[in-house]
Amino acid sequence: MYFIFKRLPLLLLVALVGCDNQFTKIIDDNWIKDPEVCEEDSTTVNFKQVAYWTPDDSDNIELVDFSMLTHIIYSSIIVNADASLVMLEDDDEELLEDLVTYAQPYSVKTAVSLGEWVSSNDSNFNTIAGSTTLTDTFVDNVIDFLDDYELEGVDIHWQTIESDDESDEFEKLLKALSKELVKEGKFLSMTVPSGEDYKTANRISSDLFDYVDFVNVIVFDEVDSDDFNASLQDAKDAIEYWTDRCLIKNKLVLGVPFYSVGSTTRSYDYLLRDDLDYVCVDNSRGRDYNGIPTIIDKTDYALSNAGGMMMRSLEQDVYARNNDDLDYSEYSLLNVINETVLGNEVSVCQ
Template sequence: MNSVQKIKKTFKWSLLSASIFLVFACDSQDAIEEALTTQDVVCDEDTTDVDFKQIAYWSENDDETLEDIDFSRLTHIIYDQISVASDGSLIISDDLDDELDDLIEAVTDANTGTLVMFSIGSASSLSAIANNDTALDNFNDEIQDLFDDYAIDGIDINWQFPDEDEEDDFEDLIESVEETVHDESKLLSFVVASGEDESITDSVSEDAIDYADFVNVLAVESANDDDLHYTLEEAEESIEYWTGERCVVKNKLVLAIPAQGTSSEDLTKSYADILDHNLSDACLDKTESRTYYYYDGIPTVTDKTEYAQSNAGGVVLMSLQNDTYDEDYVDEYSLLMTIDSQVTGTPNTICD
């Protein structure tokens, strides 16, 4: 073998050795990255005291009146919702102004200590506001005016939901609003997704969570084979995501409970309407006949509330106007009553 052949052979072995090294190096790096990304999150022990919250969203409709609501079963009621323009201006008509006043008057007359909050949306307007300093300043001025004009106890931000490109925008908006709200010694909450789609929940930063007094976890439905069903398991997975993966303390998490049914055809029906058709459906999670509606019946509402008592900071009924107020059976079949009965240690046994 001449010197040129030796050089070529040596060069070939060098290339082969380098290639093998690169393969193993890449595999090792991939393995390291995979190990890092799959490593379990370890949260600090949660020693925060839990002040269990019994909340409901409410909006006016023609079928029920404020006089029907038993405010003694609520720690908070949130008016859902006040619209906002992209320049930060709140849209409050004369009719809405009357509704807001009526709600505050009803709660005041009840003298139960129930706190009143106003929810503000929507996602497109809030996104635009977060990207405009002038609009954000205007938005905070409008919130300040709400505190000046109405005897309310806080603000709920209903941005459903910031996407993964809006994490900074959402945090900036919440940080700005937090200063306005907490300077007045008022409450701040916002809604978050269940955790099923982490591309959505990841857009809610740790700092944004820290700014809020509590967050309402909308674990209210999921799609499986074109069927919609509300389950205790999905509620548990949602809370476990926020406590176990995101390390949010229990007291800040409020578990949503729906007061309506949803069909696989995306039709909705209030819990009250479901009972009006067939009272026995109250003890099920799916209507027995006709178009199938999936919902939370009394046993599931009891189970979710019991779970939240140990693993979260409260429950929120979505929405109160969909509950039953029929005087013939409201005391036995109301979801609001069912939640309160579980919290006070006398669970609803109508379905036993």
């Protein structure tokens, strides 16, 4: 069981506040070990609309309105221990090429995610980061991969940092990669946990923020906690945690799930087609997921407190398909986010 000390009694809160108005937090795996004093954030926010795309049997990429995106990140790339990069499936190469073809006319920046949701990549990252030769090879392979597929960036998702030594290795790897990507005019992002599990998030050094263009914060698939269900409050807590870690607003991208978070994982598309009532209700039939009202609320909050929205994962959104008689486009979560960013009212749940 995880103990999250977020709603402390007033007297205890006062006792934890130091003279500089920074929390002097208990030195423990569940707390930030050293309070961070952040410089005033005066940077301009360029609001980002970032989506992951994971190939699946539905393959509805041609139905996506890419004008609603700024970045799209392709999953399913494996990082081997020898620093080589390979596709997860044989036909993924064609799917990646299709993604770039559809995105480029809209000036959407395309990227690949390395390490994302493939647990074996963590140990491989460790191996690579621990060797100067392998690190150089990895950086060269990444640059070559991006050039081969006309990609404009890369997202690094080192899922679990188990020690301070691994944290140091992560920083060295990210620094080396960032240096070359800057030369090539490519962007670099990284994906991090929400901060709900402080033990994991604390090991991600704030120094890493200097090497990336933005940080995708996962506010779903979190620690085994009865209090965590990808709610609006969870999103607020995550933004607050990373802001307190001195991650500037423009680089903080809030992640939202396009699928149910629970014992049975279902895409938003599946839920909606099973029962249209799912659109406007977040928690029903034992599943936690984000319907339209919460997506609107999260986007509104991100517009004031973050630098973008990240969608995991776009193929799970709902689109009009050839074998359907109904047009579901007004229920699309991508459309809901985009309309909210534009300041337009989304009335489908009213």
